[in-house]
Amino acid sequence: MENPKKFHVAILPCPGMGHIIPHLEFAKLLVTLHDFQVTFFVLSTDASAAQSEFLRSQTLPEGLHIHHLPPLDISAFVSNSTEIQSRISIIIRESIPDLQSAILNSLDFPNVFIFDFFATDAFEIADKLGIPKYIFFTSPALELAFMMYLPTLDREIHGEFIDLHDPVPVPGCTPIRIDDLVDPLRNRTRDSYKWFLHHASRFSLVDGILINTCQDLEPTTLKALREDPILRQIPTPRVYPVGPLIKLDKPKTRSEYMTWLDMQPNDSVLFISFGSGGTLSAGQITELAWGLELSQKRFIWVVRKPFEEDASGTFFNVGGEENDPSQYLPDGFLSRINGVGMVIQSWAPQAEIVSHSSIGGFITHCGWNSSLESIYNGVPMIAWPLYAEQWMNATMLTEELGVAVRAGVKREKGSVVGREEIERVVRLVMEEGKEGKDLRSRDEEFQKILVRDLDEGGCSYNSLSEVVKEWKGSTGSNLNIENT
Numbered sequence: 001m002e003n004p005k006k007f008h009v010a011i012l013p014c015p016g017m018g019h020i021i022p023h024l025e026f027a028k029l030l031v032t033l034h035d036f037q038v039t040f041f042v043l044s045t046d047a048s049a050a051q052s053e054f055l056r057s058q059t060l061p062e063g064l065h066i067h068h069l070p071p072l073d074i075s076a077f078v079s080n081s082t083e084i085q086s087r088i089s090i091i092i093r094e095s096i097p098d099l100q101s102a103i104l105n106s107l108d109f110p111n112v113f114i115f116d117f118f119a120t121d122a123f124e125i126a127d128k129l130g131i132p133k134y135i136f137f138t139s140p141a142l143e144l145a146f147m148m149y150l151p152t153l154d155r156e157i158h159g160e161f162i163d164l165h166d167p168v169p170v171p172g173c174t175p176i177r178i179d180d181l182v183d184p185l186r187n188r189t190r191d192s193y194k195w196f197l198h199h200a201s202r203f204s205l206v207d208g209i210l211i212n213t214c215q216d217l218e219p220t221t222l223k224a225l226r227e228d229p230i231l232r233q234i235p236t237p238r239v240y241p242v243g244p245l246i247k248l249d250k251p252k253t254r255s256e257y258m259t260w261l262d263m264q265p266n267d268s269v270l271f272i273s274f275g276s277g278g279t280l281s282a283g284q285i286t287e288l289a290w291g292l293e294l295s296q297k298r299f300i301w302v303v304r305k306p307f308e309e310d311a312s313g314t315f316f317n318v319g320g321e322e323n324d325p326s327q328y329l330p331d332g333f334l335s336r337i338n339g340v341g342m343v344i345q346s347w348a349p350q351a352e353i354v355s356h357s358s359i360g361g362f363i364t365h366c367g368w369n370s371s372l373e374s375i376y377n378g379v380p381m382i383a384w385p386l387y388a389e390q391w392m393n394a395t396m397l398t399e400e401l402g403v404a405v406r407a408g409v410k411r412e413k414g415s416v417v418g419r420e421e422i423e424r425v426v427r428l429v430m431e432e433g434k435e436g437k438d439l440r441s442r443d444e445e446f447q448k449i450l451v452r453d454l455d456e457g458g459c460s461y462n463s464l465s466e467v468v469k470e471w472k473g474s475t476g477s478n479l480n481i482e483n484t
C-alpha cells in the first residue's frame with residue numbers, strides 16, 4: 001500500500017546563524033515529533049564559512065530536505081555601509097523569483113509556509129499558493145510586542161526616538177529604555193529603520209506567529225500579546241510560544257576543546273563568545289585578555305580579529321575572515337594561558353560547549369539564541385550586548401530574570417570596559433560569593449522549568465501541538481502562481 005502523503009511545511013529563514021540555527025531546530029521538531037515533511041530553503045548569497053560547514057555537519061532526520069537556492073548577486077543594491085537589516089531584507093526580496101520557481105518546479109506544494117520575520121516580502125508566495133502563512137520569530141516576545149506596536153509609535157512620535165526623555169511604552173509590557181532600543185530605531189532616516197518598520201507593519205497579515213520563547217520566561221509580555229486591547233486591535237495575530245528551541249544534538253566529531261573541558265572541574269570554566277557576528281575593538285580585546293588573566297579563572301574564548309567600526313563585523317562572514325590571534329592578543333598571552341585558557345578562532349560548537357558540566361559562566365553578547373542556550377543549561381551569564389536587540393535582552397536577563405550580571409559595557413562608540421572591571425565581574429560569577437551563588441541557583445531553577453516546558457504536556461509542547469492541529473484542519477495548497 002502506498003504511504004499517505006505527509007503534511008508538508010516550507011520554511012524560509014534569513015541568512016545569519018542566529019536565524020538558521022533556531023529555524024532548523026524548529027524544522028527538526030516538526031519532522032521528529034509530528035512526522036511532517038519539511039522543505040528548508042537556504043539563501044546562498046552570504047553563506048558564510050560557518051553556515052556552510054554547519055549545514056554540512058548536520059545529521060538531518062528523514063523528511064527534512066534542505067533546498068539551497070542559487071547564489072544571488074545583490075551588489076547593485078548594497079554597499080559596504082548597508083546595515084544588516086537592510087541587507088537581509090534585500091536578499092529576501094531579490095530571492096523571491098528563485099523561491100517561487102523552486103516551488104513551482106517541485107511537484108509537491110507545501111501546505112503551510114513559515115517565514116522569518118525579516119522575510120515578510122515573500123508572503124506573496126504563500127498567498128499565491130493559497131496556503132496559511134506563519135512567522136517564526138527568533139527574538140524575545142518583548143521585541144515582537146514592540147514591533148507590533150512600532151507602526152503606531154511611528155505615527156504618533158515625531159523626531160528621533162533616541163531624543164525622547166522617557167522609556168518607549170509598549171502596551172501591557174515593560175517600557176523599553178531609550179538606551180536599549182534596537183539599532184534601526186536610533187536613526188529614523190536610515191534605510192534600516194524603513195525596512196524594520198516595513199516588516200513590523202506586515203506582521204498583522206499572518207495567520208499566526210510562532211516564537212522561540214516560553215511562558216515562564218516572558219509571562220507578562222506573552223499575556224499582553226494575547227490580551228492587551230491595544231495590541232489586539234492592531235490586530236496582533238495569535239502567538240504560539242514554542243521555545244526554547246536550541247541545538248541539543250552533538251556534532252559528528254568531537255573537538256579538542258571538548259576533550260580539554262572533560263578534564264576540568266565542574267562549573268570551573270568561563271566561556272566567552274559574541275555570537276555569529278560580534279566583534280570587539282583592538283583596545284577592548286586587549287582589556288578583555290588582561291581581565292581574564294587577572295581573574296585567574298579557566299576559560300575558553302572564541303576570538304575574532306578586531307573591528308573598530310562595527311560591533312557586528314562578522315555577521316555575514318563568520319569563519320570566512322582572516323584570523324591570526326597572535327597578531328592582536330597581548331604579547332605572550334597565548335603562552336601564559338597555556339593549560340588555563342583556550343582560544344578558538346572565529347567559530348566554536350557553542351551549544352555543545354555551553355552544555356558541558358565544566359562550564360560555570362558565559363560572557364555573552366546576549367543574542368537571543370545564546371541567552372536561551374545559557375539559561376537552558378543553567379549557566380550564569382555576564383551580559384556584554386553589542387548590537388541588534390541585545391541591549392534589551394541584557395536588561396531582561398539582568399533585571400527581570402536575574403540570570404546575568406552586566407559587564408559594564410556602554411553603548412557609546414569607542415567606550416572600553418577596563419581589565420579591573422572584567423576581573424571583578426568574572427570573579428563575581430565564577431567564585432562562590434553570595435551574588436554568584438544566587439545567580440547560579442536562579443539559573444538552575446530556570447533550567448528545570450524550561451526542560452519541563454518543552455516536555456510532553458509542558459506549555460511550549462502544548463503550544464506547538466495546538467498550532468499543528470490547526471494546520472491539519474486547514475485546507476491544502478490552492479495554487480495560484482502564474483507559470484510565466
Ligand code: UDP
Nearest residue numbers: 018275276277347348350351367368369370
Ligand atoms: N554560535 C556557535 N558558535 C559560535 C558562535 C555562535 O555555534 O562560535 C551559535 C550560537 O550557539 C547561537 C547562534 O550561533 O545558536 C548565534 O545566535 P544568537 O542569537 O546568540 O546571536 P547572533 O549571532 O544572531 O547575533
